Amino acid sequence: xxxxxxxxxxxxxxxxxxxxxxxxxxxxxxxxxxxxxxxxxxxxxxxxxxxxxxxxxxxxxxxxxxxxxxxxxxxxxxxxxxxxxxxxxxxxxxxxxxxxxxxxxxxxxxxxxxxxxxxxxxxxxxxxxxxxxxxxxxxxxxxxxxxxxxxxxxxxxxxxxxxxxxxxxxxxxxxxxxxxxxxxxxxxxxxxxxxxxxxxxxxxxxxxxxxxxxxxxxxxxxxxxxxxxxxxxxxxxxxxxxxxxxxxxxxxxxxxxxxxxxxxxxxxxxxxxxxxxxxxxxxxxxxxxxxxxxxxxxxxxxxxxxxxxxxxxxxxxxxxxxxx
Amino acid sequence: xxxxxxxxxxxxxxxxxxxxxxxxxxxxxxxxxxxxxxxxxxxxxxxxxxxxxxxxxxxxxxxxxxxxxxxxxxxxxxxxxxxxxxxxxxxxxxxxxxxxxxxxxxxxxxxxxxxxxxxxxxxxxxxxxxxxxxxxxxxxxxxxxxxxxxxxxxxxxxxxxxxxxxxxxxxxxxxxxxxxxxxxxxxxxxxxxxxxxxxxxxxxxxxxxxxxxxxxxxxxxxxxxxxxxxxxxxxxxxxxxxxxxxxxxxxx
Ligand SMILES: Cc1cc2nc3c(=O)[nH]c(=O)nc-3n(C[C@H](O)[C@H](O)[C@H](O)COP(=O)(O)OP(=O)(O)OC[C@H]3O[C@@H](n4cnc5c(N)ncnc54)[C@H](O)[C@@H]3O)c2cc1C
Ligand SMILES: Nc1ncnc2c1ncn2[C@@H]1O[C@H](COP(=O)(O)O)[C@@H](O)[C@H]1O
Numbered sequence: 001x002x003x004x005x006x007x008x009x010x011x012x013x014x015x016x017x018x019x020x021x022x023x024x025x026x027x028x029x030x031x032x033x034x035x036x037x038x039x040x041x042x043x044x045x046x047x048x049x050x051x052x053x054x055x056x057x058x059x060x061x062x063x064x065x066x067x068x069x070x071x072x073x074x075x076x077x078x079x080x081x082x083x084x085x086x087x088x089x090x091x092x093x094x095x096x097x098x099x100x101x102x103x104x105x106x107x108x109x110x111x112x113x114x115x116x117x118x119x120x121x122x123x124x125x126x127x128x129x130x131x132x133x134x135x136x137x138x139x140x141x142x143x144x145x146x147x148x149x150x151x152x153x154x155x156x157x158x159x160x161x162x163x164x165x166x167x168x169x170x171x172x173x174x175x176x177x178x179x180x181x182x183x184x185x186x187x188x189x190x191x192x193x194x195x196x197x198x199x200x201x202x203x204x205x206x207x208x209x210x211x212x213x214x215x216x217x218x219x220x221x222x223x224x225x226x227x228x229x230x231x232x233x234x235x236x237x238x239x240x241x242x243x244x245x246x247x248x249x250x251x252x253x254x255x256x257x258x259x260x261x262x263x264x265x266x267x268x269x270x271x272x273x274x275x276x277x278x279x280x281x282x283x284x285x286x287x288x289x290x291x292x293x294x295x296x297x298x299x300x301x302x303x304x305x306x307x308x309x310x311x312x313x314x315x316x317x318x319x320x321x322x323x324x
Numbered sequence: 325x326x327x328x329x330x331x332x333x334x335x336x337x338x339x340x341x342x343x344x345x346x347x348x349x350x351x352x353x354x355x356x357x358x359x360x361x362x363x364x365x366x367x368x369x370x371x372x373x374x375x376x377x378x379x380x381x382x383x384x385x386x387x388x389x390x391x392x393x394x395x396x397x398x399x400x401x402x403x404x405x406x407x408x409x410x411x412x413x414x415x416x417x418x419x420x421x422x423x424x425x426x427x428x429x430x431x432x433x434x435x436x437x438x439x440x441x442x443x444x445x446x447x448x449x450x451x452x453x454x455x456x457x458x459x460x461x462x463x464x465x466x467x468x469x470x471x472x473x474x475x476x477x478x479x480x481x482x483x484x485x486x487x488x489x490x491x492x493x494x495x496x497x498x499x500x501x502x503x504x505x506x507x508x509x510x511x512x513x514x515x516x517x518x519x520x521x522x523x524x525x526x527x528x529x530x531x532x533x534x535x536x537x538x539x540x541x542x543x544x545x546x547x548x549x550x551x552x553x554x555x556x557x558x559x560x561x562x563x564x565x566x567x568x569x570x571x572x573x574x575x576x
Contacts, residue, residue, distance in 0.1 A: 071486065073451075073461055098481035102463045105448040108417070109455035114535035115416065117446045130539060135445050139341040140350070143539040186460030186490035189476075193484040200483035206575075230576060248466070248501045249480060254337055254442060255361060255500040263575045273338050280544075284573055286565070292554055299547055302568055304561045305554035314562035322570060 002028045003089035004038045004057065005080055007099055011047035015203055016095035018162035021056040023122060023155040025163070027091045030124035037061060037087040038170065041079045042068045049172035056163045060172040061086065067179035071099070072187040075179045077106040082177045084111070089150065091129050096154040097202065104154045114146030118258075120159040120281065129153065137254050137277030156281070157202050158260040194249055199233045201250065206263045209235030209252055209279070213268020213289060213308050217245035222312035223267060229319040235259065237275050253278035268308045271296025288312070325379035325470070327370040328427055329403065330437040330449065332360045333387060333394035337442055341543065348538045359394045362438025364505040365498035369468060370436050371402045372503060377470065380404045382430060386411055386419050392521050399516035400508035406519065411526040415536040416444070420452035422526040428457060433473075435495045439464050447497070454495035462488045466501040 004024035006017040024036040038057040040048050045062040052060045063079040080103065084092055092107060094100030096118040108115035116122075119131035129151040135142045146152070201207060208230065210223040217240075227234045236246035238253055252259055254274040264282035269275060271287070271294055279285070280299065287300035288308050297303050304311055335341075335355045342351040359367075370381045382405040383398040385391050395406035407430075411422035427435055435454075440447030447463075454461035466485070467478035470492070479486045480499055508516070551568060553561045569575045 077455070098464060098479070098486075101447055102451065102461070105451035106455040106461070108448070108535070109420070109452045112417070112532070112535065115446075115448055115452075116536070117448055125539065133445075134544070135541070136335070136339075136341050136350070136443060137337060137445065138544065140343070140541050141544050142541050145537045145539050147533070147535055147537055183458075184460075186462055186488055186494065188486045189489050190487045191481070191484055192487070202482050249485075251500075263569070263573075277337070284569075284575055285547075285550075286569070287550075287552075292552070297550070297552055300550040300552065301547070301573070302550055302565060303552040304556075304565055305552060306556070306558055306561055310558035311562055314559045315566065318562050318566040319576060322566060322576065 001087040001089050002031070002033050002036045003084050003087050003092045004036055005092060005094045005100065005103070006038050006040050006052070007095055007097065008040055008044055008048035011044035013048050013051050015162060016097055016157050018165060019157065019160040020093055020095055020155060021163040022160040023153070024093050025056065026122045026160070027093060027129055027153065030122060030129055031090050033090040037083070037089070039063070039080065039083040041076050042071070046172060046174070050169045051165065052170045053163065053165060054168040054170045057170040060170050061175040062172055063175045063177050067177070067184070070188040072184045073102055073106055074186065075184045076103055077110065078179050079175065079177045080107045081110055083175055086175065091151040091153065094152070094154040096156045100154045104152050108152040111150050111152070113148060113150045113152045116144055116146055116151065116153040118156050119153050120156050122153060134281060137273070138280040156260060158262070194247070198227065199231070201233045201235055201252070201257050201259055204233035204259070204261050206230045206232035207235050207259055207261045208232045208265040208267065209237070209269060210240065210267045211237040211269035212239045214240070215309065219309060220245065222309065226265070226312055226316045226319065229316045229323065237269050266296050267312065269296055270294050271299060325373055325377035325434070326432040327373060327379065327381050327434045327436060328430055328432045329363070329366050329370045329381060329383045329398065330423060330435065331363045331367070331383050331385045331394050331398055332438070332441045333357050333385065333391040334360045334441055334443040337361065343541050343543065348541050350541065357390070357393065359397050360438050360441050362440060362498055362500070365500060365502045366436040366438050367398050367401055367403060368503045368505040369498055373434070373470060382407060382432070384409060384423065384426065386413055386422050395521055396516050397508065399519050400512040401506060402512060406521045407524055408521050409524050409526055411531050412528055413531055415534045416446055416448045416452060417535040418531045420449050420456055422531050423449070424453050424456040425526055425530045426524055427453065433492045437495065437497045439497045439499045450495050450497035459493050459495055460490045461495045462490055463497040464499045465496050466499050468496060468502065
């Protein structure tokens with residue numbers, strides 16, 4: 001069996017969960033492991049389980065209760081280990097999200113299992129699980145093989161196509177997990193939201209990012225307007241984040257977020273290696289830059305050589321007309 | 325407050341990657357090696373905590389003799405002691421086992437690692453060490469406060485910030501935003517040159533079996549040349565771009 005550790009919020013599955021079900025199916029095929037079991041931990045697990053399609057999982061295990069009210073890596077790892085045991089999992093797949101990246105190593109350590117982190121593809125190798133993953137900030141691609149009896153993988157958001165939703169729900173059942181309070185020594189107390197109504201960068205299908213070419217912070221309203229017309233998230237370069245024009249959580253790149261949306265629009269961004277590190281796996285890249293020689297054009301599928309301050313309002317209008 | 329900072333030496337982020345002839349590693353010749361950028365935030369945070377709470381900052385790396393350069397940089401920034409661990413570690417798990425065994429002996433109050441190493445881009449060693457020691461962890465931390473054996477940290481998550489309560493000893497991994505790393509002062513650099521770097525060997529039994537093996541390392545496929553519109557007025561260029569994205573790329 002493959003165990004897919006899904007993510008939900010407020011009783012609804014997150015987009016990454018459907019991508020995870022695709023990745024789990026891939027791992028199941030690679031290992032001929034006998035199917036996929038899904039796991040949901042925390043408040044609303046049972047509610048979210050009802051939208052896991054029967055076509056994607058044999059069963060959904062739900063761990064709810066006081067121990068899981070707030071995210072706590074030690075308690076959650078216990079639940080994953082209990083589910084892995086119950087399902088006799090050959091591999092456990094997480095999303096390479098802030099949740100999966102935090103939790104997967106604890107599970108891997110407990111199982112002495114190889115952890116394939118931030119993978120974009122999964123395949124079989126010598127009877128075990130192997131993966132492709134970007135390394136050196138996307139400047140190289142490694143193929144890695146997880147040795148040993150069990151493997152753990154965390155899959156990059158937007159790298160696997162989401163499994164179709166709807167249809168009959170997979171059967172769900174509660175998973176009993178013993179967690180001793182004294183063994184849980186880190187616990188989330190509170191979550192502060194910071195997106196201001198726009199989609200979140202790591203999950204967004206479309207991102208519009210701005211750089212120093214916007215000239216001044218006030219001009220970012222032009223980036224926001226295009227983003228809103230496209231239903232996109234807003235990103236930024238380190239240059240404008242360090243200058244205090246944009247909040248830190250919007251930074252894309254080596255020291256910011258790694259994103260791989262379907263469409264990435266880079267406006268007034270030169271295309272420094274450290275920025276490219278965070279967005280080069282975007283499927284389609286559009287660049288708008290005054291300088292036709294800017295390195296970002298080497299990466300771009302489409303582009304406009306022109307003044308961002310003039311082009312942005314025109315683009316927003318055109319997109320509005322098309323969608324309107 | 326005794327703190328161990330985990331430091332890794334990595335290629336400078338601007339390095340052009342070439343694949344070595346074996347096809348599983350990069351060509352190291354001509355590469356400029358630096359302290360992993362996130363580890364600089366980790367070192368800085370440790371130094372600030374020492375200023376507040378007294379105690380000692382020990383920097384630790386698992387690596388060959390060359391990796392001592394990274395330890396010297398950390399000493400020059402102000403770390404008190406440096407340990408180089410020799411171990412037959414070939415992946416994150418074996419590295420973490422080696423680190424955990426040495427950290428266990430040092431018994432610090434806190435371990436700070438970087439959020440991720442910018443060579444393997446894994447971001448797992450910090451949490452692996454925490455798990456192996458059965459300590460709590462808080463990863464991707466942008467704010468940290470400690471008081472009487474407990475701590476509060478803020479960690480970056482999708483669309484927001486989590487505020488985490490934890491108790492010491494613990495492992496923290498540092499994200500940009502945590503602080504602004506200082507530059508080494510000239511006297512600091514001079515002093516660091518004379519400091520002794522302690523060598524510790526970890527035996528094969530402790531390091532255990534590797535859990536990952538690199539099958540191959542390749543350069544990513546080149547992207548084909550794009551359609552770049554130039555010499556058009558803003559309005560026609562915008563119209564044409566939206567048309568292409570709609571009709572050709574079918575993205576909007
Ligand atoms: C260790 C390290 C880590 C880093 N991490 C990151 C990271 O995570 N993310 C990141 O982004 N950077 C990072 N950087 C910084 C990076 O090297 C660049 O400095 C930064 O990305 C440049 O930002 P920019 O493109 O906004 O600015 P610039 O490089 O100044 O580019 C501005 C661009 O705007 C264009 N322009 C100017 N006026 C106009 C106009 N009117 N219309 C259209 N275009 C115009 C210019 O032609 C130019 O190409 C890092 C650097 C280091 C050393
Ligand atoms: N060989 C090593 N020696 C010391 N610390 C390391 C080593 N490898 C990784 N680390 C630490 O673990 C962090 C995450 O590394 P990684 O899991 O390799 O991405 C780094 O930022 C370092 O703080």
